[in-house]
Amino acid sequence: MNRSKYYAVVGNPNSGKTTLFNALTGLRQKVGNYPGVTVEKKAGFFIGQHGEKIELLDLPGSYSLSAHAPDERVTRDVLLGLRNDTPRPERILCVIDASHLERNLYFITQVLELGLPTIVALNMVDLAQAQGRRVNVEKLSQELGVPVIPSQATRKETLLPLKLALSRAEIERSSWSPQLPATLLRAIDGIAAIWPHHEEHSLEPDPLLRMKSLLLLAAPAEDMMLLAEEMNAGKALNIALAQRMMLDRDLPSWREVLVARRYERITTLCQAVQGEGKMTSYSTTHYLDEILTHPCWGWLAFLGIMGLMFLSIFVIASYPMSWIETLFELSSDFIKELMPSGDLRDLFVDGILAGIGGVVTFLPQILILFFFIGLLEETGYMARAAFLMDRVMNKVGLHGKSFIPLLSSYACAIPGIMATRTIENSNDRLVTILVAPLMSCSARLPVYTLMITALFPGNSISIWFKGTIMMGLYLLGTLAALAFAWLFKTTMFPGEHSIFLMELPPYRMPSMSHILLQMIQRASLFLKRAGTVILGISILLWFLVSFPKSSSSSSRESSKSHFYEEVTVTSQKADQLEHSYAGYLGHLIEPIIAPLGFDWKIGIGLIAAQAAREVFISTLAIIYHVQHDEENPSSLSTTLLKETRSTGAPVYTPLTCLSILIFFVLSMQCMSTLAVVRRETNSLRWPLFQFCYMSGAAYLASLLVYQGGMLLGFH
């Protein structure tokens, strides 16, 4: 009896659609991806008034069913029932921003024409009222022919009427029509007639077929074939092409008429439900923008906000991160006390526990970044940041909104890549994800420091010069990211002329519960999807460096004095590492990395650094028998400089150090990032591609530097 009801939630971007969805479903959500595209699929449910389950599918925000961006295409395809992975919704919940009624209604009336039972949630009524635009709800409901329920996503008590409406057994279907001129109607009906009817007995073409026909007719010439293929409508395509030719002859401006008629009717409707009203022409938004997009104050505010955000993920996050580290050290000590020594204990401590620690340590950065992103998006500043930065990002074919993900990647690519969700166009999003790890993250910093110290030992070179080298490395990574972004944009999506049309939404007070929910959601998604992969790989890497056991480790008991024990332990560890699978792999890849100036020991370091870049240092410390001390990195660099090859020449020449530095700037040595990319792009193809292009670029660049340097007579 109490069958569950299935609604698709649709609306314009910035209409408060997702906030409303979150307010209705709370934590009863499932977040995934639509197969084959980097578009997020959010579904949730709540329990209706009669105890039945009411399911909601939050479709990507759209401005039109004509679908100009990949995300809008998902919305269109789900509503038309063209996606195999998502059933066509039985009912629709439309979310309208009451303060932008006119533009919102363009998309909403298209959706109404699909003829499905529909409920309209009139959001942000309070804002509209504050602007002197009171909406006559009964009149609007009457005109649209479906229930209209005022709601405020930010205030839970206003949701009850909406929940009641959603629980209703029967809901009206709209009979709205844009009243197109007869020539256009004939063309649409002509196409619709060719389609095999879903309901054989009906004489009128059903609303779905008419909408399909309309979309096919109006689609830009380049997209027509693809759309027809998706709709499985070869015959209709031919008719549509013929109808187009007739229209071009009879009504040359038919494309504009198609849109204009709809807007004309909407304008009339808006005047009827809003009255002329006294519109306050300049709002708070206007005055805030005078400052926030001002040529001088605007940049100051931008630098301030970005600086605060960046410092928070860089500095503030380091405290909880060190607490987490301490916590895991303490628990590993605890386990060491508890369990007898052996492979099982090592697996627990060095494999599983270290792996979990490696996952959890990212959480503070992710939470802090998503707090800021939530704040920026909710208040409306995100669009202004994109407005300010678009000119710069446009140079390499990216969108202004790519800026924040790339900036965050200086701290860590993982939250940066997760932040690409704010970019609506999924092609721009993909390119940003692909280049984000080229921005030098904080894990590279210890490697840079060590290698620069080895490059210029002692105090002969001023700290300023070393600082300049460090800046140069950051700059190299950034330039590489921009260059690759340009390359991918021009080669992978050559036809895609992404035009930049961005709404600048009014400034609003943020809803803290919505921000908090998003922080929790992002963190738990990271733990579930990426965390498991990271854990798995870190156990594998532990296995590679620990097995097979070298024979000397059995002589552990013989050591007596404390000092002697410490020395043997370090040399034992080095011995173990050398004879492990990782050591074997290091030897194996030596011929490949030798042209870069690397020997097999560096090779082991590179393999271990696959877990995370900073592991390179601790691995080198083990290989070179150094009791590595975090406080004093120079002890390791001094040891490095004494290292010689079999020929007696030093290993760590300035040229080799430089080659290592260049390699670390460009290469993809972070399995956690790859795991997150896999989760965000929902495919193995993109992380694999990313790994290959970055490692390839790193190899070529290091090769060029080392061999070029040799030719020029450096060593």
Added chain:
Amino acid sequence: MTTSLSELESQDEAIILALPKDQRIASRLCEMGLLPGTAITYIRRAPLGDPIEIKLRGYRLSLRKEEATCIMVKKINSCTSNDS
């Protein structure tokens, strides 16, 4: 006075006359409410000179100069003084 959208000054009011030739761009602009005959107000350009911000149908839209130069408008008046 006929000019292109990108050549307007802050607070200029204008009526859209013609959209870019490119079908895809024109249809996107149309659907965002930017139709021939629509009244717009030019708000500002971004500090780096691109993109620009306009107001139409009660909302604010930003678009790049690349597209704006292809949109022809008729300037109806330029009010710089009154704010109410």
